[in-house]
Amino acid sequence: LINYSIRETDTKKYSKMTTTQGSRVKLPEPKENEETLDPEADPRKMRRVIAEDPGWNVPSVPVLKDLCIQQIISSFTEHPILYELPLETQQLVLNALDVNLPLSITANLITDEAYWERCCRAKEHWQPCDPTDRNGSWKRLFFERHMQDLLENCKPEKEDVEMDAEDGILATAALAAPFVESLQLEQLLAPTEVDIEQVNMDIDEDDDPEDTTEGADHIDLTNTIRKLSSLKHLSVTFGVKDCGMDFKWSMFGMTAGDCGRFSRCIRDYANLTSLSVTRSLLSDGKCRSLCYFLMNNKTLKNLDLSHNMIQDRGARALAKLLNGNSVIENLDIHDNKIRKDGCKALGKALSKNTPLRTINLRLNRMDDDGGRTFFEGIRNNSAITSINVSANGLGETTMAALCAYVGKTESLCHIDISCNDFGSELGFKFLDALDGNGVLKTMDMRLAKFEKETEYQINVILNNNLKKMKV
Numbered sequence: 157l158i159n160y161s162i163r164e165t166d167t168k169k170y171s172k173m174t175t176t177q178g179s180r181v182k183l184p185e186p187k188e189n190e191e192t193l194d195p196e197a198d199p200r201k202m203r204r205v206i207a208e209d210p211g212w213n214v215p216s217v218p219v220l221k222d223l224c225i226q227q228i229i230s231s232f233t234e235h236p237i238l239y240e241l242p243l244e245t246q247q248l249v250l251n252a253l254d255v256n257l258p259l260s261i262t263a264n265l266i267t268d269e270a271y272w273e274r275c276c277r278a279k280e281h282w283q284p285c286d287p288t289d290r291n292g293s294w295k296r297l298f299f300e301r302h303m304q305d306l307l308e309n310c311k312p313e314k315e316d317v318e319m320d321a322e323d324g325i326l327a328t329a330a331l332a333a334p335f336v337e338s339l340q341l342e343q344l345l346a347p348t349e350v351d352i353e354q355v356n357m358d359i360d361e362d363d364d365p366e367d368t369t370e371g372a373d374h375i376d377l378t379n380t381i382r383k384l385s386s387l388k389h390l391s392v393t394f395g396v397k398d399c400g401m402d403f404k405w406s407m408f409g410m411t412a413g414d415c416g417r418f419s420r421c422i423r424d425y426a427n428l429t430s431l432s433v434t435r436s437l438l439s440d441g442k443c444r445s446l447c448y449f450l451m452n453n454k455t456l457k458n459l460d461l462s463h464n465m466i467q468d469r470g471a472r473a474l475a476k477l478l479n480g481n482s483v484i485e486n487l488d489i490h491d492n493k494i495r496k497d498g499c500k501a502l503g504k505a506l507s508k509n510t511p512l513r514t515i516n517l518r519l520n521r522m523d524d525d526g527g528r529t530f531f532e533g534i535r536n537n538s539a540i541t542s543i544n545v546s547a548n549g550l551g552e553t554t555m556a557a558l559c560a561y562v563g564k565t566e567s568l569c570h571i572d573i574s575c576n577d578f579g580s581e582l583g584f585k586f587l588d589a590l591d592g593n594g595v596l597k598t599m600d601m602r603l604a605k606f607e608k609e610t611e612y613q614i615n616v617i618l619n620n621n622l623k624k625m626k627v
Contacts, residue, residue: 225249236261258323259302263331269294276301290338299332303339307380312347315375329383338389339381343397344374346407372406373413378421387425391432391460392418409437419449428453432460443470447477454481460488462516471498475505483511490518490544499526503533506540514542518572527554531561538567546600547575555582559589562596572600583610590617597622 206212225245228237229252238246250268255275266272272294276285279301287297306325310318319325329336374394381387394410410418410433422428433446443466450456466474471494478484494502499522506512522530527550534540535557555578562568578586583606590596597618601611 221245225252229253233257233261236265238265259328259331260323263299267295272298293335296335296337299335300338300340303329303332303336303380303384304341307339307341307375307377308343309345310375311345312372312375319375319379325380326383329380333383333385335386336384337386339384339387340389340391342393344392344394345396346374346404347372373411373417376417378417381421381425385427388427389430390428391430391434392436393434394436408435410442412442415442415445419446422446423449423453426455429455430458430460431456432458433464434460435463438464438466438470440465440467440469440473444473447473450477450482451480454483456482456484457511458486458488459484461492462488463491466492466494466498468495468498468501470494472501475501478502478510478512479505485511486514487512488516490516490520492520494520494522494526496523496526496529500529500533503530506534506537509537509539511539513540515540516544517548518544518546520548522548522550522554524549524551524553527551528557531557535561535564538565540565541567542570543568544572545576546572550576551578552582555585559585562586562593563589565593566595568596570598571596573604574600574602576604578604578606580605580607580610583607586610587613587617590614593617594621594624597625 225248228235228241228249232249232253238249241249247268250266250271253266253271255271255278262271276282276287276294276298279285282301285297285301287294290296290300303325306318306328310325317324321327377392381390394414395408399407415438418433422431438446438461443461443464446461450459461474466489470492471489474487474489475498478487494517499517499520502515502517506515517530520526522545527545527548530545531554550573554576558573562571583601583604586606587610599614599618601614606614
């Protein structure tokens with residue numbers, strides 16, 4: 157009798173939840189944010205299993221290991237624990253760490269490349285970023301680009317604060333020192349809170365731009381570069397990118413103060429193998445100062461002073477540098493204002509074998525006499541492998557000296573004489589001089605006004621030389 161009354165009560169209780177005969181029982185959902193004190197008001201709470209709900213599950217107690225990992229990640233800044241953990245746990249922690257953790261913690265602790273790749277890809281203005289030219293190291297890429305950002309955006313009027321702060325540029329440079337091998341500064345900001353007289357850019361070609369009014373100095377790179385003990389390649393542009401409507405001439409160009417500090421900094425730094433100072437309005441006086449401090453340098457092999465305002469006096473200083481104790485192998489001074497006297501000085505400096513292997517004089521103002529004196533000077537040089545004298549207004553007398561050099565050289569592998577108005581007759585002369593040359597393998601003669609047949613025969617000789625080299 158008791159069992160019958162229990163079954164009868166249950167039947168009455170659930171009869172209201174059945175819609176039609178044979179249909180599935182539908183349990184009422186509890187209302188949101190409604191606390192039910194009576195379990196019978198929410199039938200879901202009266203059952204151990206709700207089979208008809210695919211998203212239902214019994215709340216489980218978190219695993220202690222997971223709780224520990226979460227605690228390690230959340231307190232990593234205060235208590236950085238990583239390599240004390242098992243390898244599997246280390247990877248879980250690294251995958252979950254924030255990419256904005258202080259570098260004072262992560263720089264020397266984390267070596268995992270996947271973490272540093274996440275750090276690089278989190279910087280939108282770095283994209284696309286590729287570590288191929290950095291031996292595949294994402295960590296090196298991150299620190300080199302990070303140092304570049306700090307220095308390019310440092311304002312001269314706030315230099316002391318940004319340099320000497322607890323997490324400032326000098327502190328970051330000390331942390332980045334083992335990883336930064338190349339530093340490319342595409343801009344250096346000029347002071348904005350001082351009234352600087354506009355630089356007169358209508359400079360006469362015979363005047364030294366150094367005599368014109370200059371703006372205030374940029375930030376001093378000396379202490380930063382000295383901190384970067386592994387730095388081998390340095391490229392600097394003393395100018396501003398994307399200035400837009402705020403353009404002023406005072407934003408561009410290396411000042412005398414900049415040149416003095418920078419030159420002394422390079423002199424005292426012993427590991428540099430490549431130096432580039434481009435698009436910085438480098439004049440003769442500043443070029444001479446830079447060459448003076450590089451005179452006893454025994455490590456610099458690549459020097460790029462292109463897109464500047466170097467004239468004959470600066471070229472003579474470079475010639476003195478090459479003729480001294482220099483170990484420079486590649487010199488790029490294209491797009492300057494070097495004329496006959498400067499070319500003569502460079503040719504004389506290279507009249508005997510020096511460590512120099514390539515020289516780029518493209519887009520200067522050599523003219524026919526300057527080209528002649530240059531090639532006459534290097535006639536006995538048997539070390540140079542590449543020469544570029546394109547777009548220099550060269551002519552007949554230059555071709556005569558060039559033919560004499562090409563017929564004698566045993567080292568020249570590439571030459572660029574494009575964009576010079578030589579003409580068809582001088583093309584025939586060059587072909588005759590090249591007939592006995594077995595080392596020249598590539599040549600750029602576009603817009604030199606050689607005849608098509610002459611160009612074809614020259615290319616045949618060059619291809620034969622190239623095949624001999626491969627054999």
